[in-house]
Amino acid sequence: MIFDTLTDVETFYKSYAHEVGFSVRVGQHKKENDEILFKRYCCSREGYRQESVKKVSGESGKKRKSPNVMESRCGCQAHIVVKLDSDKKYRIYSMVEAHNHCFVSPDKRHLLRSNRNVSERAKSTLFNCHKASIGTSQAYRLLHVREGGFENVGCTKRDLQNYFSDLRTKIKDADAQMFVAQLERKKEVNPAFFYEFMVDEQRRLVRVFWADAICRKNYSVFGDVISVDATYTTNQYNMKFVPFTGVNHHLQSVFLRAAFLADEKIDSYVWLFKTFLKAMGGVAPHLITTDEDASMMAAIAQILPDTAHRFCMWHIMEKVPEKVRPSIRNDEQFWERLNKCVWGTENSDDFVSQWNSIITDYELMENDWFSNRFAIRESWIPVYFLDIPLAGMLRTTSRSESANSFFNRFIHRKLTFVEFWLRFDTALECQRQEELKADNASLHSTPKLMTPWAMEKQCRGIYTHEVFSKFQEQLVAARDHCIIQGISECEDIRCFTISSLTRKDRVVHMNKSNMLGRCSCKLYESYGIPCRHIIQVLRVEKQNEIPSIYIMKRWETRCKRCVLYIFFLCLFCFLLYRPTILLFRFTGNYSLMRKVTY
Ligand SMILES: [Zn+2]
Numbered sequence: 001m002i003f004d005t006l007t008d009v010e011t012f013y014k015s016y017a018h019e020v021g022f023s024v025r026v027g028q029h030k031k032e033n034d035e036i037l038f039k040r041y042c043c044s045r046e047g048y049r050q051e052s053v054k055k056v057s058g059e060s061g062k063k064r065k066s067p068n069v070m071e072s073r074c075g076c077q078a079h080i081v082v083k084l085d086s087d088k089k090y091r092i093y094s095m096v097e098a099h100n101h102c103f104v105s106p107d108k109r110h111l112l113r114s115n116r117n118v119s120e121r122a123k124s125t126l127f128n129c130h131k132a133s134i135g136t137s138q139a140y141r142l143l144h145v146r147e148g149g150f151e152n153v154g155c156t157k158r159d160l161q162n163y164f165s166d167l168r169t170k171i172k173d174a175d176a177q178m179f180v181a182q183l184e185r186k187k188e189v190n191p192a193f194f195y196e197f198m199v200d201e202q203r204r205l206v207r208v209f210w211a212d213a214i215c216r217k218n219y220s221v222f223g224d225v226i227s228v229d230a231t232y233t234t235n236q237y238n239m240k241f242v243p244f245t246g247v248n249h250h251l252q253s254v255f256l257r258a259a260f261l262a263d264e265k266i267d268s269y270v271w272l273f274k275t276f277l278k279a280m281g282g283v284a285p286h287l288i289t290t291d292e293d294a295s296m297m298a299a300i301a302q303i304l305p306d307t308a309h310r311f312c313m314w315h316i317m318e319k320v321p322e323k324v325r326p327s328i329r330n331d332e333q334f335w336e337r338l339n340k341c342v343w344g345t346e347n348s349d350d351f352v353s354q355w356n357s358i359i360t361d362y363e364l365m366e367n368d369w370f371s372n373r374f375a376i377r378e379s380w381i382p383v384y385f386l387d388i389p390l391a392g393m394l395r396t397t398s399r400s401e402s403a404n405s406f407f408n409r410f411i412h413r414k415l416t417f418v419e420f421w422l423r424f425d426t427a428l429e430c431q432r433q434e435e436l437k438a439d440n441a442s443l444h445s446t447p448k449l450m451t452p453w454a455m456e457k458q459c460r461g462i463y464t465h466e467v468f469s470k471f472q473e474q475l476v477a478a479r480d481h482c483i484i485q486g487i488s489e490c491e492d493i494r495c496f497t498i499s500s501l502t503r504k505d506r507v508v509h510m511n512k513s514n515m516l517g518r519c520s521c522k523l524y525e526s527y528g529i530p531c532r533h534i535i536q537v538l539r540v541e542k543q544n545e546i547p548s549i550y551i552m553k554r555w556e557t558r559c560k561r562c563v564l565y566i567f568f569l570c571l572f573c574f575l576l577y578r579p580t581i582l583l584f585r586f587t588g589n590y591s592l593m594r595k596v597t598y
């Protein structure tokens with residue numbers, strides 16, 4: 001037989017072998033002047049395995065664990081040798097057809113080693129699955145179903161796992177560089193994409209920060225109250241993932257920007273918040289919550305001096321179980337009282353008295369953790385920041401259920417940057433899809449009105465469904481439960497005392513000239529929605545509609561439409577800050593970045 005190339009030889013011998021029922025091993029060759037003169041292909045059971053080579057090396061050269069390797073070799077002699085002739089074609093030089101073992105039956109031939117390979121289809125399925133945060137085992141199951149049986153997949157689950165593990169090893173060498181190059185590509189597609197990074201003396205990536213155009217637009221609308229959470233698991237390089245989260249007009253958690261930091265020193269956080277400000281043209285949030293991290297606290301005080309800083313109450317409450325003895329931990333009444341004290345108290349005296357009675361009743365006087373949390377109560381107990389605009393949203397911006405499950409999808413100790421990015425990108429698309437769905441519902445459907453009042457109809461046309469539902473709750477409560485007990489006047493201010501059936505009496509001070517009222521329940525300050533008491537007072541004042549002064553832009557269905565000018569302003573600021581990026585631009589194929597490793 002005559003073959004043009006060695007590939008033809010291999011294909012021929014393998015198809016023969018797989019038809020008969022044995023596996024092929026590619027053997028030695030003899031080379032001269034870059035030409036292979038002889039090449040041997042043999043039965044995979046040829047020879048005997050030596051003890052010392054029982055450990056199999058991966059493609060990367062890394063030894064894989066191979067416990068209990070079964071002996072598959074039995075000294076079989078079957079083989080072919082091809083020789084290159086003067087006409088530059090290969091001819092069979094020697095051949096042994098006989099095997100000293102039985103053949104593999106047809107139903108098992110897809111398991112023959114040389115009959116298996118990870119096909120392009122399998123690779124593409126694996127890639128797509130990892131984008132959707134689905135692991136290799138499940139990817140294999142999907143392939144099995146899609147191809148109609150194991151024999152059609154072309155490889156085993158172990159082959160797919162080995163392929164992925166080899167790929168990760170290859171990626172690891174260029175991971176940080178690929179990540180930074182990916183960020184650069186994003187920016188090339190859309191110049192409003194912002195990123196910055198820093199490398200150390202060994203050119204290792206130690207800090208990276210990014211925000212895409214939508215993140216930046218979201219920040220300009222929803223960046224008043226944000227949460228920065230540095231408590232997520234680190235990645236493969238022990239780098240901290242630090243996401244910035246806010247709340248959108250549908251009361252959903254919204255991703256605003258993120259960073260990876262190699263350490264939690266003050267310097268790193270100073271860099272983080274400086275870069276954060278740079279990305280938004282210097283616009284700082286008015287309230288920021290973080291976990292109890294001293295470095296982050298110091299950096300915020302330095303870089304965001306006008307921003308109110310509070311600790312995330314979820315993080316603190318999450319630690320309670322490990323700080324109390326088991327009998328308390330399992331006591332439902334303790335939790336009921338503690339939650340009521342932390343979340344439900346209406347003034348500081350109320351809080352202090354409830355806290356003290358819990359500490360006494362459960363004998364926690366000697367517990368340092370509780371004493372310290374009490375000492376910093378003004379930094380985390382909601383009752384102490386009722387006056388900070390929108391501080392009521394802290395419950396949502398803090399480590400809420402939805403933000404937590406969103407980030408946990410792509411934060412994993414074993415993940416490389418490249419894997420992280422695949423997962424992150426998909427998860428972000430899903431989050432944005434949820435916002436689009438909510439936008440669509442708010443724009444193209446209408447909630448039922450519960451009163452004939454004009455202000456209800458007015459707000460239905462302005463607020464998103466989610467915010468309107470909160471407003472409607474207040475409106476109905478105003479109708480059903482609020483009774484004006486007394487009115488007094490002092491110059492421009494009219495003072496109303498309002499009682500309700502189940503709650504405390506409230507006082508509303510209403511400015512007669514602009515109809516701006518302040519209520520002692522502070523719901524408007526905390527959530528940006530007029531409370532039942534103000535609504536009732538406005539009706540008494542013969543205001544059919546809610547004055548525009550009470551309507552916060554960030555709760556409107558169309559709130560994002562009015563930010564274009566801010567967006568262009570930010571884009572302009574961004575263009576001013578691009579020297580680092582330009583530096584890499586001039587180096588063509590990112591030769592500088594090539595040295596960025598981890
Ligand atoms: Zn054989």
Ligand SMILES: [Zn+2]
Binds near residue numbers: 521523533534
């Ligand atoms: Zn009120």
